[in-house]
Amino acid sequence: MTDPSPSPLEKHTGYWLRCLSNMISGSFEARVEKHAITVPQWVALRTLYDVEKITPLEAAERIGVDKSTFSRMLDRLEAKSLVTRLTHNADGRSFFVALTDSARALVVAIAKEADTNDALFFGHITPKEQETLRNLILQLLKATGGHSKIALKALTTRKEKMMNIQEIKDAIALSLSKEISFPELIERLTKAGAERYTVDFVAKLIHYYGKENEYFSYCIESENFGLPASTFCEESIRNAIEAAQALLIDYETFAQRVIDGGAAQYQIFFKERKQLYLGREGSVYAYPFPQF
Known part of the structure; x- marks a missing residue:
């Protein structure tokens, strides 16, 4: 009795998604690294960009990481003069986190890089098709018990890259x-x-x-x-x-x-x-x- 023939690799949607994901993320990582930060740090900065100031706990929840992970990330961003700590008048044990002016300018610059990267890989399909693709991805995440925040958490909790x-x-x-x-x-x-x-x-x-x-x-x-x-x-x-x-x-x-x-x-x-x-x-x- 011969073994059943396995389905061809090219028939697996996940295979093609992985190939595309590797190319997209690799291209964007290279763009972000030109600005001397990592993709997880960029995600944090972009999230903080939408608020004037925020506590570390609230920031960690918005980004989708635990408090200790955000604390380490905060130290690195502060060392690069991208965030600052502000006094919390109502709670002497806590403090607020805010972006510096240079960080806000950096967010705008890297957002343009993200737009360019998206155009490079998704510009071959129409805006309507891009919207449909995003909706299908969200639909699959929800159907399998996932959520966009989970994907975000997986990205931001990964260790800071040591490989160049x-x-x-x-x-x-x-x-x-x-x-x-x-x-x-x-x-x-x-x-x-x-x-x-x-x-x-x-x-x-x-x-x-x-x-x-x-x-x-x-x-x-x-x-x-x-x-x-x-x-x-x-x-x-x-x-x-x-x-x-x-x-x-x-x-x-x-x-x-x-x-x-x-x-x-x-x-x-x-x-x-x-x-x-x-x-x-x-x-x-x-x-x-x-x-x-």
Whole structure:
């Protein structure tokens, strides 16, 4: 008896939503980081923009985080001169939080960045279609017990990013254009805060992981890759690795060769200096990390 054929990845709506979400959030993160703040900090500033002053507890509730999380965020924003603490005359144990003038100007500037980012990704559909899309997302959140505030809380309670996403993207671009070697790529990724990455040829996704359970993902755009070969050939994979590291072939050629060699995905571990190539049925090939 043969196993039932699983539904194709491309038939899953969640797969496409994740691909789109990764691209949108990655683009916006890069825009926000140019202003020396993080996306969670931007969410907090934009929320506080609508009030003249507010207590920390009220602010945390509006943003959708617990009080201790907001307290840490407040310290960082205050260190950047973006918020100030005001005396609470009715309660000597408490205080109000207010945006500084520079923070209010920053909110306006980043809001324009958000508008530009939205236009980049959603400008291909009409305003009416955009409204329909938003309503459908809210409908799904409500139907599954979710709410927009939950999504907001998930965003703002995530730890402050230690990985520099833009530096990772720059390193990837240089590597793909063969302007830097594999050792130089690893060095740049390490400096950007990454400690490992995984390339999944089946899902067509690349994941970069940091030390604080952070991750950054994006889709592999090439449509040329087929299914990994059922036969796992270590020699083919090794030859592809060595040709790529010698800058004799580009990344797309390398990827196709390891796929033809039976690799469904591979993982690179910086600290332990390991490269693992995994086949569809559990075969594993460990390639020696180059000395550098």
